[in-house]
Amino acid sequence: MSTKPAIAVAGLTRTYGSGDAQVHALRGVDFIATPGEFVALTGPSGSGKTTLLNCLLGLDRGDSGTIEVAGTAVDQLTYEQAVEWRRTKVAIVFQATGLIPHLTGEENVDMVLRIRAAMDRSERQSRVAEILDALGVGELSEHLPEEMSGGQRQRFAIARALVAEPTILVADEPTGELDSDTAQDVLGVLRSESERLGTTLLIATHDRLVATEADRVVTMRNGQIGGADPQ
Ligand SMILES: Nc1ncnc2c1ncn2[C@@H]1O[C@H](COP(=O)(O)OP(=O)(O)OP(=O)(O)O)[C@@H](O)[C@H]1O
Ligand SMILES: [Mg+2]
Structure with a gap:
C-alpha cells in the first residue's frame, strides 16, 4: 500500500485579469489528501x-505552484494530455450534470465503461444496473435526462462518476x-x-451535510486554505 498522497498541491497561485481588475483567486494553496x-x-x-x-483537474492553469493527482503532474500536462487524462482517469461531478441529452440515463452511465473499462456488454449492463440501483434510480434507466428531476439527473451524474471505480473523484x-x-x-x-472502492473524494460545498459526512473539512478563505477574511 503506497503512502504517496492521492492529491498534492504546493504553492498554487492563480490570478485573473490585470491592473485594477486583478483578482487573486488562489494565493499560495498547499493541500494534501491521502488515498481513500x-x-x-x-x-x-x-x-x-x-x-x-479546476486547476486540480487541468481545466484551468495556475500561475505558479505544483499539482499532483494520483501520481500525475497535472500542471505539466499539455491541453490534449489533460483532456485524455480526465477522460480516462478522474471522475468529475459538477452541479450542471453534463449528461448527454439524447442518451438515456443508462446509456450515459454505460458510455463511461465503454471508454474506460475492458468489459463485454453483459458485464457492463450488470455493473450499470448495480450502481443505478445503489443510487435509487434503476427504474429511470430508460429515461432521457429531460424526463428527470434535477435530483434524479444528479444521481445519474454520480453513477456515471463512480461506475468505472475511479481512484479520485472531484465534485463541485x-x-x-x-x-x-x-x-x-x-x-x-x-x-x-x-x-x-478506496476512492479519494474531494467535494467543494456549502452543504453542512457534506462536511458532516467527510473525514476532514478544509476551509478556504480569500484564496488560501485556512486564510484570513479579505480586508
Ligand atoms: N474566469 C474568471 N475571471 C475572473 N475572475 C474569476 C474567474 N473565475 C473566478 N473568478 C474570481 O475568482 C475568485 C474565486 O472564485 P471561485 O469561483 O473559485 O470561488 P468559489 O469559492 O468556488 O465560490 P462559490 O462558493 O460561490 O462557488 C472570485 O473572486 C471570482 O470572482
Ligand atoms: Mg464555486
Missing part, C-alpha cells in the same frame, strides 16, 4: 474553491440542487461506494 480520504472543501463564496478544483457542489433527504441519500451512497 473524503475531504470537504468549504469556505465563503468567492474564496477560490472552484478555481482550485454535487448536492446543490438536491433537497436535504435526497442529498443525505446520495451522499450516503457516494461515501459507501467510495469506501468500498
Whole structure:
C-alpha cells in the first residue's frame, strides 16, 4: 500500500485579469489528501474553491505552484494530455450534470465503461444496473435526462462518476440542487461506494451535510486554505 498522497498541491497561485481588475483567486494553496480520504472543501463564496478544483483537474492553469493527482503532474500536462487524462482517469461531478441529452440515463452511465473499462456488454449492463440501483434510480434507466428531476439527473451524474471505480473523484457542489433527504441519500451512497472502492473524494460545498459526512473539512478563505477574511 503506497503512502504517496492521492492529491498534492504546493504553492498554487492563480490570478485573473490585470491592473485594477486583478483578482487573486488562489494565493499560495498547499493541500494534501491521502488515498481513500473524503475531504470537504468549504469556505465563503468567492474564496477560490472552484478555481482550485479546476486547476486540480487541468481545466484551468495556475500561475505558479505544483499539482499532483494520483501520481500525475497535472500542471505539466499539455491541453490534449489533460483532456485524455480526465477522460480516462478522474471522475468529475459538477452541479450542471453534463449528461448527454439524447442518451438515456443508462446509456450515459454505460458510455463511461465503454471508454474506460475492458468489459463485454453483459458485464457492463450488470455493473450499470448495480450502481443505478445503489443510487435509487434503476427504474429511470430508460429515461432521457429531460424526463428527470434535477435530483434524479444528479444521481445519474454520480453513477456515471463512480461506475468505472475511479481512484479520485472531484465534485463541485454535487448536492446543490438536491433537497436535504435526497442529498443525505446520495451522499450516503457516494461515501459507501467510495469506501468500498478506496476512492479519494474531494467535494467543494456549502452543504453542512457534506462536511458532516467527510473525514476532514478544509476551509478556504480569500484564496488560501485556512486564510484570513479579505480586508
Ligand atoms: N474566469 C474568471 N475571471 C475572473 N475572475 C474569476 C474567474 N473565475 C473566478 N473568478 C474570481 O475568482 C475568485 C474565486 O472564485 P471561485 O469561483 O473559485 O470561488 P468559489 O469559492 O468556488 O465560490 P462559490 O462558493 O460561490 O462557488 C472570485 O473572486 C471570482 O470572482
Ligand atoms: Mg464555486
